[in-house]
Amino acid sequence: MKIHLKDIISFFTILLVLLGTFQFVLKTGVKYSGDAQTGKVNRIFNHELTSHMVVFGPSVAEVGINANVLANKLNISVYNAAIDGTAFGQYKCMINELADYSEETKYVLFAITYFDFSKMTKLNEPSRFFAHLDNDYVYNDFKEIDPDKIMKMRYIPFYSIIQYSHTFYKNSIIGWKSLLKGKKSDTLNGFVPHYISFTNTLVSSDTAKEFISIDTAQMYSFLKLSDKLKSCNKKVIVVFMPMYEQGQNHFSNMKEIINEMKSWVEPNHFIDFSNSIYCNDESNFYNNNHLNAKGAMLVSEDLARQLLERKLIL
Amino acid sequence: MAFVPIYILILGFTIGIDYFAGLYIERTEEPQKKKLLLIVSLLSNILILAVFKYYNFINESLSFIVNFFGHQNPIPFLKILLPIGLSFHTFQAMSYTIEVFRGNQKAEKHFGIYALYVMFYPQLVAGPIERPQNVLHQFYERHYFDYRRVTDGLKLMLWGMFKKVVIADRLSVMVNEVYSDVYSYHGFSFVLATMFFAFQIYCDFSGYSDMALGSAKVMGFKLMRNFDVPYFSKSIKEFWGRWHISLSTWFRDYLYIPLGGNRVEKWRWCTNLFIVFLASGLWHGANWTFVIWGALHGVYQIVGILTEKIRSKCQQIFELVKLKVIYNGLQWLTTFLLVCFAWIFFRANSFSDAWYIINHLSFSNFDIVRNVRGEAFYFSLPLWKFLMSIGGVVFLLIVEYLTIYLGRTPMFYVSNKVVRWSFIYVIILAILIFGYFEVNEFIYFQF
Numbered sequence: 001m002k003i004h005l006k007d008i009i010s011f012f013t014i015l016l017v018l019l020g021t022f023q024f025v026l027k028t029g030v031k032y033s034g035d036a037q038t039g040k041v042n043r044i045f046n047h048e049l050t051s052h053m054v055v056f057g058p059s060v061a062e063v064g065i066n067a068n069v070l071a072n073k074l075n076i077s078v079y080n081a082a083i084d085g086t087a088f089g090q091y092k093c094m095i096n097e098l099a100d101y102s103e104e105t106k107y108v109l110f111a112i113t114y115f116d117f118s119k120m121t122k123l124n125e126p127s128r129f130f131a132h133l134d135n136d137y138v139y140n141d142f143k144e145i146d147p148d149k150i151m152k153m154r155y156i157p158f159y160s161i162i163q164y165s166h167t168f169y170k171n172s173i174i175g176w177k178s179l180l181k182g183k184k185s186d187t188l189n190g191f192v193p194h195y196i197s198f199t200n201t202l203v204s205s206d207t208a209k210e211f212i213s214i215d216t217a218q219m220y221s222f223l224k225l226s227d228k229l230k231s232c233n234k235k236v237i238v239v240f241m242p243m244y245e246q247g248q249n250h251f252s253n254m255k256e257i258i259n260e261m262k263s264w265v266e267p268n269h270f271i272d273f274s275n276s277i278y279c280n281d282e283s284n285f286y287n288n289n290h291l292n293a294k295g296a297m298l299v300s301e302d303l304a305r306q307l308l309e310r311k312l313i314l
Numbered sequence: 315m316a317f318v319p320i321y322i323l324i325l326g327f328t329i330g331i332d333y334f335a336g337l338y339i340e341r342t343e344e345p346q347k348k349k350l351l352l353i354v355s356l357l358s359n360i361l362i363l364a365v366f367k368y369y370n371f372i373n374e375s376l377s378f379i380v381n382f383f384g385h386q387n388p389i390p391f392l393k394i395l396l397p398i399g400l401s402f403h404t405f406q407a408m409s410y411t412i413e414v415f416r417g418n419q420k421a422e423k424h425f426g427i428y429a430l431y432v433m434f435y436p437q438l439v440a441g442p443i444e445r446p447q448n449v450l451h452q453f454y455e456r457h458y459f460d461y462r463r464v465t466d467g468l469k470l471m472l473w474g475m476f477k478k479v480v481i482a483d484r485l486s487v488m489v490n491e492v493y494s495d496v497y498s499y500h501g502f503s504f505v506l507a508t509m510f511f512a513f514q515i516y517c518d519f520s521g522y523s524d525m526a527l528g529s530a531k532v533m534g535f536k537l538m539r540n541f542d543v544p545y546f547s548k549s550i551k552e553f554w555g556r557w558h559i560s561l562s563t564w565f566r567d568y569l570y571i572p573l574g575g576n577r578v579e580k581w582r583w584c585t586n587l588f589i590v591f592l593a594s595g596l597w598h599g600a601n602w603t604f605v606i607w608g609a610l611h612g613v614y615q616i617v618g619i620l621t622e623k624i625r626s627k628c629q630q631i632f633e634l635v636k637l638k639v640i641y642n643g644l645q646w647l648t649t650f651l652l653v654c655f656a657w658i659f660f661r662a663n664s665f666s667d668a669w670y671i672i673n674h675l676s677f678s679n680f681d682i683v684r685n686v687r688g689e690a691f692y693f694s695l696p697l698w699k700f701l702m703s704i705g706g707v708v709f710l711l712i713v714e715y716l717t718i719y720l721g722r723t724p725m726f727y728v729s730n731k732v733v734r735w736s737f738i739y740v741i742i743l744a745i746l747i748f749g750y751f752e753v754n755e756f757i758y759f760q761f
Contacts, residue, residue: 004461011735018739019746161746166698 019158026164029172030131034183037083038171040190044081044094047134049265052076053107054098055190056091056102059084060241061111064291066300067189073304074313076107080190084146085124088116088218089145092225093129099225099232108229110238113289117222118250119215120145130160193293198282199255200246209252226265237312242273242299243314245280246309247288271306273299321397324362325433331358332407333428336414340421348415355411359404366396371600399439401597405434405564410446412568419446427453436526440519442540442560449537457534467531469726469738474524476741479704479749482517485510487750488693488703489661496667501679504658504671507693511661512654513707516545519558543655543714544629548645550614553653561597565590584619588612598660603668607659614652702748 031046033039043049045135053076055065063084085092088110123146133153144152153160168174178184198216220267226236240258248254254274262270276299278284284295291299307313335355342348368389368476375389410431413419422428431450437443492499492507499507523540530537538559547553554562566632573586588609595608627636655672662668692700720727730736 007461014735015739018743022743049726158746162749162751164747166696 019161023158023161025176026161026168026172027131029175029179030168031121031175031312032179032183033175034172034178034186035171035174035274036130036192037125038167039186040081040083041094041128041132043079044097045138047101047166049081049098049187050077050102050104050106051079051081053078053109054102054105055080055082055109055111056095057082057089057111057241058086058089058091058113058116060113060243060289060291062190062192063194064241064253064296064299065109065111065191065219065239065303066193067191069297069300070304071189073301074307078189080188082111082190083125083128087118087120088112088222089120089141089215090123090126090202092221093135095229096107096137099229105234107235107237108234111241112238112239112261113243114212117214117218118212119218119259122146123149125165125167127165128171130164130168133160143197153156159189169276191296193296194286194290195293196286197292198244199287201287208299211249214257214260219261223264229235235312236266236269237307238270240270240272240274241276242276242284242295244282244285244288244289248274248279248287268310269312271303271310273302276302278302318395318397321395321508324366324397324400325403326578328359328362328404328407329429329432330430331355332411333422336421336428337410337423339377339411339414349561352411352415354406359408362666363400363404365392366394366400368596368600375602390530393517402441402443403438404430405597407445409443409564409568413446419450422446432733434530436530436535437537440522440526442523442526442538443560443564444537444560449535455519455534463534464532466726467528467533470528471525472738472741472745474521474526474528477517477521477524477710477753479758480744481710482514483520483752484699484703484748484752485514486519488695488700489514491694493661493663493667496662496670499681500674501676503679503681503693504675505677506659506680508654508658508671510707512545512650512657513710515657515660515712528531533654543718545629545650545711546646546718547649548642549649550611550652554611554615555647561594569593580619584616587615587619590598591615602665603659603662606665606668607656610656610659614656662707677729706748 016277030038031042033042041264053070054076055061055067055078057065059082062080062084065080065082067078069081081094083233099106123142126142126146129142130153133142133150139150139154149163153163229236238261251257258272258274262272273279278291278295278299284291284298286292332355339348339351339355342351373387373389374597376389380387410419410422410428416423422431427450430453431444431446432438434444435447468534489507489511493511496504520541527537527539530742538560540558542556542559543654544553544556570586570590573589574582575586576583578586591608591610591612592605592610594611595604595606598604598607629641658671659665659668662671680692683694695703726734726737728737
C-alpha cells in the first residue's frame with residue numbers, strides 16, 4: 001500500500017503540475033496576443049491603450065467606424081475597440097477598466113445599434129476575455145450573463161480548459177510569437193473594413209416584424225458608467241449607426257427604441273444616423289446592418305464633421 | 315430528460331412482483347403453477363413496458379389505419395414520459411425470473427439484494443443487461459481494496475469518457491445537422507453523416523458501457539462486456555456477436571432458443587431469426603424506423619444463411635482463400651456498409667426522411683456552405699473542427715485494431731510506467747481540450 005500511495009501522490013502531482021503549466025502557458029500567450037478582437041481586449045486590460053478617443057460597440061462599430069479617418073479629421077488619436085457580437089452588457093467591462101487607468105483618453109464613443117441595450121442571455125465569444133477573468137469587471141459583468149459557467153471557471157481548478165475555444169488556442173500561439181518576436185502594429189487602429197458588396201440577409205418570406213426590447217437595468221448601468229466616465233474627465237458620445245432602410249423596416253419599434261436610447265444620453269451628445277442619406281443606398285452596406293468600407297469612410301467623415309460642429313471635440 | 319419521482323414506484327412495483335414471483339416459483343413443486351407465476355411476472359413487466367413505451371405508438375398506428383378508412387380513432391393518447399432506462403431494467407428483471415424458473419438461479423431471499431440487482435447504479439439506465447448468475451453472488455462477496463483493480467476501473471472509465479465527449483459528441487454536431495434537416499443536404503453528405511453516426515452511436519454507447527464496467531470494477535464488481543470491436547466484423551452474424559452483446563445474448567437465450575433456434579427446418583430457422591431481430595428493433599424504440607432497422611438486420615442474416623453455399627462455392631472457384639487480405643477487406647467493407655445502411659433508419663426522424671436519404675445517396679455532391687465572408691463550413695463546422703472529428707475516428711480505429719491483437723485497450727496496459735502514465739495524461743488532456751461539453755445525453759438513455 002505504501003508503494004501505491006507513492007504512485008498515487010506522484011501521479012496526481014504530475015497531473016496537477018502538467019495542467020497548471022498548460023493553463024499558465026495558454027493564458028500568458030493569450031494575454032499578449034495583439035490579434036483581432038482578443039488584441040483589443042488585451043490592449044485595454046494590459047493598460048496599453050492610450051488614444052484620445054476610444055470607440056466601443058458591437059460589429060456595426062467595428063466595421064463602420066474608420067478610426068484613421070476620424071483621427072485625421074479631428075486631429076486626435078482614435079482607436080476602434082468595438083467587438084463583434086457583443087452588446088453593452090458584455091463590453092462595458094472594458095470601458096470600466098479604461099476609465100480606471102487611462103488619463104489620456106478624453107472621449108468615449110459608443111457606436112451602437114438596436115440590440116446594444118437588450119437583455120443578454122448568452123455570452124458571445126467569451127474566450128476573447130477569458131485570459132482576464134481574474135479582473136473583477138470582467139468577472140462580475142460576465143457572471144451577470146452566465147453565472148454558472150463563469151463561477152465554475154473562476155473557482156473550479158482547470159474547469160476553464162474545457163471552455164477554451166479554438167480562438168483562445170490560436171491567440172495563445174500568436175501571443176507567444178509576439179512575446180518572442182515583438183508585436184505587430186495595428187495600422188487600422190481596430191477598424192475592420194469589409195470590401196464587399198451588398199447581400200440581402202433577410203429571408204423574403206419572413207414578413208413578420210420583429211419587436212425590439214430594451215433592458216432598463218442595462219440603461220441604468222449605462223447611466224452609471226457615463227457618470228463614472230464624466231467624473232474621470234471623459235466625454236461620452238453616443239452614435240446610433242446607420243442601417244440599410246429595408247433592415248430598419250424589419251423592426252416594428254425602431255423609432256421608439258432610438259428615442260428611448262436618446263433620452264438616456266446628454267442632449268447634443270447623441271448622433272443618430274438612422275435617418276441619414278447613407279441608409280437609402282445599398283452600395284454603402286454589405287448586409288442590412290453593416291457598412292462596407294465605402295460606407296464606413298463616408299459615415300466616419302460625416303461623424304467627424306458633426307462632432308466638430310457640435311463642439312464635442314475641443 | 316426529466317426526473318419524475320413518482321416513477322420510482324414503477325421500479326418498486328416490478329421489483330416487488332419479480333422478487334415474490336422468484337420466491338414462489340422456487341417453492342412451488344407443480345410445473346403448471348410455476349409456469350403461471352412466471353407468466354404473471356413476465357406479463358407485469360411487459361405490461362409496464364407496453365404502457366409507457368408502446369401504447370402511443372400502437373395507438374398512432376391504429377389512428378393511421380382508422381383514418382385511412384375515413385373514421386376517427388376514439389382511443390385517447392397518453393401524456394406520459396418514458397422512464398429512463400425502462401427497457402434495460404425490465405429485461406434484467408425478466409432474466410431473473412426466467413433463470414429461477416429454469417432452475418439456473420436460486421431465488422434471492424434478501425429483498426434489498428434483489429432490488430440492488432435491478433437498480434445497480436452503474437448499469438441501471440443503459441446496461442449491460444446483466445444475468446442473475448453473474449451479478450447476484452457478487453453482492454455477497456467481500457470487496458477489498460485492490461490497487462490494480464481500482465486503477466484498471468478508472469482507466470476504463472477514462473477511455474469511456476474519451477469516446478463519449480471527444481468522439482461521439484463531436485460527431486453528433488454534424489450528424490444532427492444533416493439528419494435534422496435532410497432536405498437541405500445531398501448525396502455524399504448523407505454517406506458521410508451516416509458513417510459518422512455509425513461511430514457516434516458506437517462511441518456513445520460503448521463509452522457508457524466502459525464507464526459502467528469501470529465504475530463497477532472500482533467497487534469490485536465484474537459486469538459483462540457489452541462491445542467487442544464490432545466494426546471489425548466480417549459478417550453481420552459476427553457483428554451481432556460483438557455489438558450490444560448483453561442484449562444479443564438476452565434475445566438468444568430467452569427468445570431465439572425457445573423458438574427453436576437453428577435446430578429446426580431452414581424456413582423456421584429464418585423465421586426465428588427474423589422474429590428476434592424485429593423484436594430487437596422494437597425494443598430500441600416505439601417507431602417504425604426502429605422496426606425497419608431490426609427487420610433489415612434480420613433480412614441480412616437470412617440472406618447470409620441462404621447464400622452461404624453459393625458464397626463458399628464462389629470462394630473455391632475464384633480461389634479467394636489465396637487473396638486473403640483482399641477477401642477479408644471486402645468482407646469487412648460489405649459488413650460495414652450494410653450496417654451503415656441500416657443505421658439510416660435507426661437515426662432518421664421519420665420513415666420519409668430515411669427514404670429521402672436512401673434515394674439521394676451518392677458519392678458526389680458534398681455540401682459545403684460558405685458564409686458572407688466566404689469561409690467554408692462542413693456540416694456547420696469549420697474545416698479544422700471537421701477534420702478533428704475525423705481524426706478522433708481514425709484514432710479510435712487504430713486503438714481498436716491494436717486491441718484485437720493485444721486483447722485489451724493497449725495504451726493503458728503498457729508495462730513501462732512512464733509510457734503508461736504519459737498515455738493517461740494525453741487522454742486526460744485530450745478530453746479537456748478536444749471534448750465537446752455541451753449537454754448531450756447518451757443515445758441509449760431513451761431506450
